[in-house]
Amino acid sequence: MTQVSLLKTTGLAILVSGLITVGCGKQGSTVSSEARSSENKKEIQNAGSDTMVNIAQAWAEAYGKANSTVDISVAGGGSGTGIAALINGTTDIANCSRAMKNIEKKKAKNTHGKDPQQYIMGLDALAVYVHKDNPLNEITIEQLGQIYGEDGSITKWSQLGIKPNDGHDEIIRISRQSNSGTYVYFKETVVPKGKEFKLGSLDLHGSKDVVEIIGNTPSAIGYSGMGYATDHVKMLKVSSKQGQVAYTPNIENVVNKTYPISRPLYMYTLGVPTGRVKTYIDWCLSDAGQKIIIDNGFIPAPKN
Amino acid sequence: MTLAMVVPLLLIVGFLLYKAWPALSIDFVFELPKNGMREGGIWPAFLGTLYLVLISLVIAAPIGVMAAIYLNEYAKENWFTRIINLAVINLAGVPSIVHALFGLGAFVLFAGLGRSVLAASLTLAVMTLPVIIASTKEALSAVPMSFRQASWNMGVSRWQTIRGIVMPNSVSGILTGIILQVSRAAGETAPIMFTGVVFYKAVDKGDLLAYGLLDQCMALAMHLYTISTQVPGVPDAVPFATAVILLGVVLLVNALSIVLRIYIRTHRKW
Amino acid sequence: MLHRSKYKVLSEGIIECLIRVCGISAVVFVFAIFLFVFWQGKGLIFSGEFEFWKFLTTKEWYPASESNPRYGVSALIAGTVSVTVLAMVIAVPFGLGVALFISEFCSPKLKETLKIVIELLAAIPSVVWGFIGLTIMNQLIMKLFGAPIGLTVLNGAIILALMSVPIIVSIGEDALQAVPDSYREAGIGLGVTRWQMVYKVLLPAAKNGLLAAVLLGVGRAIGETMAVLMATGHAVHIPFNAEFPYLHGLDSVRTLTATIAAELGETARDSSHYQVLFIIGILLFTITFVVNLTADLIVKGVKGK
Numbered sequence: 001m002t003q004v005s006l007l008k009t010t011g012l013a014i015l016v017s018g019l020i021t022v023g024c025g026k027q028g029s030t031v032s033s034e035a036r037s038s039e040n041k042k043e044i045q046n047a048g049s050d051t052m053v054n055i056a057q058a059w060a061e062a063y064g065k066a067n068s069t070v071d072i073s074v075a076g077g078g079s080g081t082g083i084a085a086l087i088n089g090t091t092d093i094a095n096c097s098r099a100m101k102n103i104e105k106k107k108a109k110n111t112h113g114k115d116p117q118q119y120i121m122g123l124d125a126l127a128v129y130v131h132k133d134n135p136l137n138e139i140t141i142e143q144l145g146q147i148y149g150e151d152g153s154i155t156k157w158s159q160l161g162i163k164p165n166d167g168h169d170e171i172i173r174i175s176r177q178s179n180s181g182t183y184v185y186f187k188e189t190v191v192p193k194g195k196e197f198k199l200g201s202l203d204l205h206g207s208k209d210v211v212e213i214i215g216n217t218p219s220a221i222g223y224s225g226m227g228y229a230t231d232h233v234k235m236l237k238v239s240s241k242q243g244q245v246a247y248t249p250n251i252e253n254v255v256n257k258t259y260p261i262s263r264p265l266y267m268y269t270l271g272v273p274t275g276r277v278k279t280y281i282d283w284c285l286s287d288a289g290q291k292i293i294i295d296n297g298f299i300p301a302p303k304n
Numbered sequence: 305m306t307l308a309m310v311v312p313l314l315l316i317v318g319f320l321l322y323k324a325w326p327a328l329s330i331d332f333v334f335e336l337p338k339n340g341m342r343e344g345g346i347w348p349a350f351l352g353t354l355y356l357v358l359i360s361l362v363i364a365a366p367i368g369v370m371a372a373i374y375l376n377e378y379a380k381e382n383w384f385t386r387i388i389n390l391a392v393i394n395l396a397g398v399p400s401i402v403h404a405l406f407g408l409g410a411f412v413l414f415a416g417l418g419r420s421v422l423a424a425s426l427t428l429a430v431m432t433l434p435v436i437i438a439s440t441k442e443a444l445s446a447v448p449m450s451f452r453q454a455s456w457n458m459g460v461s462r463w464q465t466i467r468g469i470v471m472p473n474s475v476s477g478i479l480t481g482i483i484l485q486v487s488r489a490a491g492e493t494a495p496i497m498f499t500g501v502v503f504y505k506a507v508d509k510g511d512l513l514a515y516g517l518l519d520q521c522m523a524l525a526m527h528l529y530t531i532s533t534q535v536p537g538v539p540d541a542v543p544f545a546t547a548v549i550l551l552g553v554v555l556l557v558n559a560l561s562i563v564l565r566i567y568i569r570t571h572r573k574w
Numbered sequence: 575m576l577h578r579s580k581y582k583v584l585s586e587g588i589i590e591c592l593i594r595v596c597g598i599s600a601v602v603f604v605f606a607i608f609l610f611v612f613w614q615g616k617g618l619i620f621s622g623e624f625e626f627w628k629f630l631t632t633k634e635w636y637p638a639s640e641s642n643p644r645y646g647v648s649a650l651i652a653g654t655v656s657v658t659v660l661a662m663v664i665a666v667p668f669g670l671g672v673a674l675f676i677s678e679f680c681s682p683k684l685k686e687t688l689k690i691v692i693e694l695l696a697a698i699p700s701v702v703w704g705f706i707g708l709t710i711m712n713q714l715i716m717k718l719f720g721a722p723i724g725l726t727v728l729n730g731a732i733i734l735a736l737m738s739v740p741i742i743v744s745i746g747e748d749a750l751q752a753v754p755d756s757y758r759e760a761g762i763g764l765g766v767t768r769w770q771m772v773y774k775v776l777l778p779a780a781k782n783g784l785l786a787a788v789l790l791g792v793g794r795a796i797g798e799t800m801a802v803l804m805a806t807g808h809a810v811h812i813p814f815n816a817e818f819p820y821l822h823g824l825d826s827v828r829t830l831t832a833t834i835a836a837e838l839g840e841t842a843r844d845s846s847h848y849q850v851l852f853i854i855g856i857l858l859f860t861i862t863f864v865v866n867l868t869a870d871l872i873v874k875g876v877k878g879k
Contacts, residue, residue: 080638101640103640166720166722168722170722172722172723177808177836177837178637178638178837179638179836179837194641196636196639196642199633199634199635199649199809199810199811200809200810200811200826201809201810202723202725202807202808202809202826203808203809203810203828203836204808205803205804205808205836213723213725216712216713216716216723216724217716217722217723218722219722219723220722220723
């Protein structure tokens with residue numbers, strides 16, 4: 001054999017044996033457990049809402065510190081993704097910023113024979129954001145419907161009596177992609193029944209995206225979780241109807257239900273959870289877990 | 305005109321570095337993400353990318369090299385060979401999202417692998433295969449026919465000639481092609497997004513064996529995407545630093561292949 | 575006659591068989607991709623709900639609607655077309671210019687350096703490009719053009735152009751190199767200037783290869799996913815209309831590729847939404863297949879194979 005062939009064969013052999021070790025690692029070997037702590041860990045899969053993805057990750061991180069025998073993986077993709085994964089059987093917990101629809105619950109029951117179990121993990125206010133220098137301060141649900149809804153009549157800032165800083169009159173609508181629970185929830189609350197969102201809005205990927213873009217764009221309007229606010233944007237006060245009081249999105253107004261666009265944040269499991277999944281959910285609902293909810297700008301779950 | 309292209313590029317890279325500077329350090333690579341991924345490092349993502357790249361290349365390289373050997377050494381000039389060549393070119397041009405759809409349908413669902421490192425690596429392997437075939441073919445065809453003929457004239461069989469003469473003389477060219485695909489596999493997001501990569505997965509700091517073949521993992525490319533679109537309150541430096549690391553890894557690997565290519569040129573025996 | 579052991583003959587036979595199998599792997603995979611993508615989407619095609627013509631020509635894209643799902647992708651096609659066309663308008667002159675420069679006008683040392691720069695440019699991952707579009711280009715476009723928002727056709731087009739230039743340059747340069755020196759010598763012999771030689775002799779002679787280079791660049795642009803997902807604003811909107819300049823580069827759009835990437839995760843397996851995304855996948859695969867096939871046929875024509 002030439003020198004080069006020898007080299008190649010050796011290299012390949014190293015790679016292959018490396019692969020075998022890696023592949024067999026998870027099945028449990030006799031290597032000392034202090035050196036490889038990952039092999040004894042159990043896993044919990046957590047997927048779904050983008051609104052909740054950051055709390056979910058913060059929970060996973062904190063829980064991982066407190067409890068090193070459990071590994072929690074967090075995936076986003078939107079509430080729709082989480083529910084789909086629950087129905088497909090590829091996740092243990094689905095995070096949702098909207099309730100499961102009856103159709104989805106039926107599908108889960110049909111596929112797995114178990115009813116989905118719902119837990120309210122916290123509350124969220126959907127804030128309507130504009131650029132911090134935008135002269136607008138409050139808005140009604142009806143106006144939002146006309147801005148965002150199919151066939152809605154409001155397309156320019158001048159219709160609202162406003163002149164944005166950069167001089168552009170066209171309202172730039174920032175929205176989310178249709179897999180988002182935020183998208184669905186906003187639609188149900190704001191857009192007139194039976195209508196869809198008006199085409200042409202910028203449909204962004206994550207809750208943070210929306211706020212970032214609005215912070216840079218004086219003539220934009222958008223909606224996102226109140227936990228995502230930054231210094232470059234302003235949250236509008238919202239009133240249910242013209243002439244009624246407009247409320248700021250904050251803890252108080254959400255808890256006493258005066259802020260009209262607020263919603264619970266859910267976790268769903270297939271059937272009643274047991275073992276480590278139940279322990280995890282209980283932990284998230286405990287004081288330690290709920291503190292993380294507050295730190296991330298959301299509202300703790302109502303105690304009842 | 306050429307300057308107009310190079311200068312903005314340098315400016316962009318410079319800007320990236322400038323914004324990334326506060327967060328860049330050796331620790332950044334080996335630390336775990338902390339505080340909701342706003343601080344700390346990118347170790348799980350870095351490790352995940354390493355796994356995906358290695359496994360996909362271990363799968364794609366042998367198949368690609370052997371396919372190229374077939375095309376260059378065995379195949380006759382007929383319509384069938386023409387179709388194979390066409391297929392290689394078309395496979396190279398398939399959009400990355402269609403590869404993702406294929407990976408989802410074939411590896412995650414049909415083969416029952418579920419979303420896993422293995423499914424994602426297989427998807428990446430199919431994606432990098434055509435370029436490995438093309439570059440290996442070129443390396444093989446650069447070996448002069450006279451070498452082969454001399455060997456055949458001595459009664460050496462075809463395969464033995466390939467193994468003993470052709471391949472050793474083209475190994476650097478073959479390696480170059482494979483190395484180039486490392487950067488492709490490391491940089492793609494779409495094919496791994498639905499086949500095995502997640503937003504967050506806890507691993508131990510510096511743990512090299514954290515992922516099993518059927519686990520899900522994080523990856524640099526995906527991490528850059530989620531951190532710049534989904535995680536709020538991240539200090540600017542963190543996504544820029546992630547971008548710089550990803551870019552750095554990719555450019556380094558490419559530079560390696562360029563150096564290798566220059567080495568071949570100067571050390572060729574013919 | 576050399577004597578070979580039975581073992582050697584057998585093992586060699588096995589290896590050669592393996593090699594042949596790998597040889598057809600590319601064909602197998604191309605078919606497999608088409609098959610699997612089609613298989614996942616076929617349910618919707620054959621159900622009553624789906625009308626192909628309506629699919630291609632209406633712009634109402636509401637696949638997730640419960641009351642009235644509509645699957646019109648004309649706005650998405652317009653998005654892909656607008657970004658690709660604008661990208662090519664930028665990339666082709668640049669790319670061909672650089673290819674010409676490298677091939678005809680520069681010193682060997684500079685040639686090496688430029689080729690390396692081009693290769694490094696090609697290696698930049700698409701998500702990094704998307705990130706650049708989202709952060710740097712966004713602000714730049716807003717400042718330079720006074721646009722209300724920087725996530726637009728223009729943003730996507732510039733990024734795509736930078737991604738396609740390397741392909742156009744490398745294949746274009748190959749095509750120019752393939753023109754025999756005798757053409758150039760004949761030109762010089764007749765006393766034409768450098769530029770005249772380029773316009774009247776080289777470009778026409780290399781036109782097939784250059785066309786193929788452009789087509790492959792187009793294929794790259796059409797198929798790009800992450801960069802356009804992040805840079806174009808992802809809005810269902812047709813940026814073409816009857817008023818000048820006909821293509822409104824400062825509008826936000828959404829491409830076919832970005833739509834699949836953004837919406838695939840959400841869908842429940844085998845739902846209509848899931849299937850229609852796979853149908854878009856088939857559409858994309860077909861388009862890029864045709865583009866690549868055309869480019870290949872043109873190139874084969876050049877090399878006379």
